[in-house]
Amino acid sequence: MSPTFENSMKKFFQLLFFLLFSTYIFSQEKFTLSGTIKDNTDGEDLIGVTIFVKELPGVGTVTNLYGFYSITLPKGEYTFQYSYVGYKTIKFKANLNQNIKNNIELSSGSTDLEVVEITGEKEGENIRSNEMSVEKINIKDISSIPVLFGENDILKVIQLLPGVKSAGEGNSGFFVRGGSSDQNLILLDGAPVYNASHLLGFFSVFNPDAIKDLSLYKGGIPAEHGGRLSSVVDIKMKEGNSKKYAVIGGIGTLSSRLTIEGPIVKDKSSFIVSGRRMYLDAFKGLSSNESIKNAILYFYDLNMKANYQFNDKNRLFVSGYFGRDNFGIADRFGFNYGNATATLRWNHLYNDKVFSNTSFMFSNYDYEINIEAAGFSINSRIQDFTLKQDLDFFWNENNKLKFGGSVVHHTFDPGKISSTGEAIGNTEIENRYGIESGLYVSNEQKFTDKWSATYGLRYSNFTQIGPGEFYNYNNKGQVTDTIKYTENNAVKSYNGIEPRLALNYVFNNSTSVKSSYNRMYQYLHLLSNSSGGNPTNSWLPTSNNIKPEIADQVVLGFFKNFKDNTYEFSIETYYKAMQNTIDYRTGAEITLNPTVEGELLYGKGRAYGVEFYLKRKKGLFTGWISYTFARTEVQFDNINRGNWYPAKQDRTHDLSVVLMYNLTERLKFSSTFVFYTGNAVTFPTGKYILDGQIINLYSDRNGSRFPNYHRLDVGLTLDGKNYKMVTNSTTGEKEKKDKKFHSSWNFSIYNVYNRENAYSFSFAPKEDDPIQTEITQTSLFKIVPAITYNFNF
């Protein structure tokens, strides 16, 4: 370590301890109120419930990812108010002369008028929280948004948010603030999901019935997360109903879902099992075409989770996901791929103030291609084992400290070709191994009523380890020499110091200004030049040739709520500088290439933009408008003569409008409209003849543009009656009684005005006259109607 680095580390810790102890040293005797907050109908932990102290305006806390909260105050009598959007607020009076444990169950009660009044003054967490560039989505809130084939998809909904751009038509891949699709860390219960798409990108792997909520961090990324440049998508599975057994299901145009959840031991332990299968292949028998009859085409998902609360201090979770896509033609060709993840997690309370979370995670993504007709198969995989320790220290009413660390062992198997025939031969590209580790500390501190900050530091390290043969390349990408390393020998190691900072200045209850800075390191790189979601793209580790990608991002934002928090409005502007960005040599072959590192070029990037977001949260009519104006450019010495040029994901304008309207109590109308500037692409600028064939002539890389994309979708959700009229046996009057069985119909139309948005263009000689050329446009989805029936009991 360099002396300057040691100095700055020393200074950082001095500052940290000064800030922490400055409030601690001068304080009087203090006690802690802590506990867990759950939903009273299904026992799910409630994340982000705000707890306010009536007597101390501006003092409060928020429940963490496991519904745990802790607040430490000077001895005294207080009134605590627990509020959560869509739930009844609970008041709790306590004489805090000792540490108190208070576990609470909140009931949803949107119809209770008294509550609306109370929640009215306690909403506005978006103003008070230091977090910016963060989107939290509760799966319940998005179920009526119209989507392709009526398949409710959380990754498609986030593409409608400011700064998040769809990777393409119907694609679950996305770009965040100018980052490529591999710069998003997608976590399912903490385990990374390497390919979050089904059916070549048209669906995400997240079954909406098994998912509880999602947090997307676009900037000001907390120090506990690292490893990707652009964003973190943290998805939590439901814990399962700990009160009673429940069944949730849906029958859709393309797939069906079924979920069973319930208590193992009431209020102590619960489970959830959720499955989904796409059944396009079920209809193939109707076809007279032999090859369609032999077609294999389906995917499935299985989510499972169970938890057991041993006592107030210990809780254990086990969760897992398994999903697979299968395509092919019987006996000739097969292609299957999928993810598997598993998480074992232990929540432990050391005391009222220290919450610990220890997790062990496994993640695997692999694909297999079998070409039986030609007698060979291709296999590839990436596999992770992760150990992670996180500690939340609820120090006092003004400081919340988080620290911890993680170690990941990665195995990269870029590809094996096994052949039964003589024609091709066996090829095996060597496995690569890496250890990625991180240590972090961060503190959320309230300085005054108006000023607060979250500041932290993450240290990361990536070490590529043997065994294997490693290549060095010259500037043309040719192998110059080969070096052999034995097992567990370090080939190359990189360190990263990643400061994170978020500042918040609250003008009043409805207005704040926030700013953040973060530095991110990325040690894994996806080789892809398609828009994302291509299952055969493989991941490469940082190596003796590939340096870690680095991004620095600064964000400034203005937040304002109007009309009693009915409207939320924000403007955020960001600038991101990226180093060691990867692009490819012209004509690079990036799949199954043992010397693929020679095909890579390294440069730098910059992304900047302004995001506008207006959201209506309450009333019959809800929804949002988001608009982003942005630029993303890269610069490589060997491309476009070293000039800056637009990255593929550069889009000047990006507009999403989402509207939901409750026509009646049971009937809800929804619609989305999307408009964005076409991606930057390389189109030919001319043509010439070589060897009797027409060859396309190109000028600058990404010098052309796809046509603009726009689309309107509409949906209608009809809820079945959730009550029946029964005669009260004592009074003889008719009254409403809740039904156990609830159902709803969802009708949707994707691309209502049948716009043929371009998916790809081909520039090729005409079939019948090869000396002439033509341009062919492929559009994927014209108007697509869908019907889904959902039920639960």
Next chain:
Amino acid sequence: MNTTKILVLISVLFLIFTSCEKVVDLNLDEAPQALVIEAVLFDSIGDNYVIISKSKPFNENIGSFETISGASVVIVDNVGNSYVLNEVADGIYNNLSLKGITGRTYTLSVNVDGKSVTAQSTMQPRVNLDSLSHEKQDNPFSGADEPDSYRIFNHFYDTPNFSNYYRIKAYSRRVQQKGVLVLSDDLIDGDNVVFPNFQIEFEEGDTAIVQLLSIDEENFRYFHALSSSQEGEVPGNPETNLEGENVVGYFGAYAKSQKSIVITPL
């Protein structure tokens, strides 16, 4: 067929065939015309040609490609011999006494309108085609009334402990190979190679002619990049061994081995 069945089938077809392809007009940027040079020197006497032409806008489908006459074309080898290539047809240049010798490095110089282009290529040792064989294609998508199609296999012995690069060209009087086929011996060094050509399909009665060209690494990289940059993941003009301004194409000194086979029914 009952109504439900029809309805289900329609909805499935809707899903599968909802995508559509159509020929469109697209305004493309037009770049300045590029000079196109295709220069090949074989290892037999007089077997060489340099074709010089110009590119044209992609959307221009009328008229032919402009050829360049009156260029000065010279090939020099590394032992001091110099050969001037004369124009034998519009834009086509040749020298009847030039023969490529294994191991020699050749330098091409082209001068057009005061602009000069140079390139180098080294003649590689020849690897001979041992034989050709053919096999019936098994295409699950072909209809019953289409004639059987056949695929050619190239048999040859790769030179052990030597970096060989090959270009394979196949054609008959009826069909042309689509695209370029190049091969390096990274995975097959010293093997008895049986290599299929998926880029051309023959029919019964065709006489298939196959050339196995031993090429240098620069040419291999060029053709590899050319084929993957046309319909591939990273489009662009491939890096060429031609040095000059706004020029595309290549110069290759190739050792050629040629064989033919009559496609008999199997």
